Amino acid sequence: RPHVKKDQISLTTSTSTIASEAMFRISALAVIALLAISTCQADSVLKTRWKEVTESYGEWGQGHLHQRLGQTCDANTDGTGEDKGLGCTVVFIADPGDEYDLGTVAAGEQNNFLNTQHYEAAWNLHGHGFLGNSLPRAKMDLQPVCVVANVSGHLVLGYEEGNGNDLLPCPGHDEGVPFTEEMILEGLDGKRDLVDMCNQCYWAVCTGDRQTNPRNCGDNNDGVVDLEDDAIYTAQATPVYHCHLTMADAGACDYVQYNQHEDSRDYGMDYAVLCGWDNIQYLNISYCDCTRTAGNNNGCRRVEATEMAYVGVVCGNCNGVGFSQTRAYDSIFKPKNDNDVFDGTCAGVRTATTDAGRDYAKMMCSKGI
Numbered sequence: 552r553p554h555v556k557k558d559q560i561s562l563t564t565s566t567s568t569i570a571s572e573a574m575f576r577i578s579a580l581a582v583i584a585l586l587a588i589s590t591c592q593a594d595s596v597l598k599t600r601w602k603e604v605t606e607s608y609g610e611w612g613q614g615h616l617h618q619r620l621g622q623t624c625d626a627n628t629d630g631t632g633e634d635k636g637l638g639c640t641v642v643f644i645a646d647p648g649d650e651y652d653l654g655t656v657a658a659g660e661q662n663n664f665l666n667t668q669h670y671e672a673a674w675n676l677h678g679h680g681f682l683g684n685s686l687p688r689a690k691m692d693l694q695p696v697c698v699v700a701n702v703s704g705h706l707v708l709g710y711e712e713g714n715g716n717d718l719l720p721c722p723g724h725d726e727g728v729p730f731t732e733e734m735i736l737e738g739l740d741g742k743r744d745l746v747d748m749c750n751q752c753y754w755a756v757c758t759g760d761r762q763t764n765p766r767n768c769g770d771n772n773d774g775v776v777d778l779e780d781d782a783i784y785t786a787q788a789t790p791v792y793h794c795h796l797t798m799a800d801a802g803a804c805d806y807v808q809y810n811q812h813e814d815s816r817d818y819g820m821d822y823a824v825l826c827g828w829d830n831i832q833y834l835n836i837s838y839c840d841c842t843r844t845a846g847n848n849n850g851c852r853r854v855e856a857t858e859m860a861y862v863g864v865v866c867g868n869c870n871g872v873g874f875s876q877t878r879a880y881d882s883i884f885k886p887k888n889d890n891d892v893f894d895g896t897c898a899g900v901r902t903a904t905t906d907a908g909r910d911y912a913k914m915m916c917s918k919g920i
Contacts, residue, residue: 610824718782
């Protein structure tokens with residue numbers, strides 16, 4: 552069951568009638584009572600998959616233990632002198648019901664926590680899965696991320712864009728499914744399938760906006776809200792996650808895993824540290840943020856963004872003249888076509904069968920992004 556917190560389900564003044572608001576408060580309190588006792592549950596499919604990847608390439612930890620596992624990836628810091636690969640990738644993940652979830656993240660950081668989107672497979676990279684010129688299908692291509700939130704005194708189920716910084720509520724968004732507060736409360740209590748409701752919400756708002764990239768579903772700004780300023784987080788409906796990498800050693804992995812996230816942002820949830828940043832390709836995620844050196848947050852530029860595109864990931868925070876996240880996404884995930892010679896070329900770096908083919912793909916990818 553989702554982990555619901557009392558202080559996050561309280562309502563603000565709304566335009567609804569006093570009677571309906573009172574009934575909602577009573578229902579909310581009933582749900583809180585039902586969810587007060589948390590029981591152990593199995594890991595989500597996604598967390599299980601990432602744990603399996605981590606067994607081969609790194610370490611699995613829990614943020615609240617402050618273990619500084621990033622140090623195991625920094626060259627020569629483990630006492631053996633073994634270089635375990637250049638840099639590292641760190642992914643934090645919280646399942647519904649986990650003790651440390653999105654609700655334990657500071658309110659000012661919740662909107663930025665989900666900075667990527669996990670997908671099952673991508674056609675250009677795996678020979679099957681979603682095509683970048685069409686919206687990935689819920690359940691088949693990706694598992695949308697949704698949270699329950701209080702928006703202007705009403706409980707809503709919202710689709711959270713991966714690195715798009717928008718929460719698209721159902722109801723609330725112009726194209727959103729009109730889930731009632733009662734239906735959402737029943738979902739929190741396990742009487743309805745919140746994941747299925749999340750899938751419906753994702754399909755409705757993204758197809759309604761005629762998008763092909765899940766992170767752009769709120770571009771029209773018709774009903775979208777900001778999880779920091781316009782809504783009060785209540786519960787997770789699905790797993791949520793955050794990705795950050797560095798291509799540097801010399802303490803950079805320790806800095807990204809501990810200083811930049813656990814210590815300064817209080818990320819207490821489970822996480823994976825993959826030694827060798829390019830092992831990110833085994834996680835099937837579309838975006839990831841990047842830190843250039845230890846001691847300074849972020850700072851990656853076009854050169855790092857290009858290297859990330861070579862392994863099939865868009866840099867979510869790289870800066871520099873000429874770099875475009877949209878172009879990088881198209882160059883990785885869109886199928887090749889005659890209208891744009893750069894679409895799909897970055898994926899060729901991973902799929903090329905000859906050195907000459909790989910070199911050509913790198914050249915086209917670097918020009919395209």
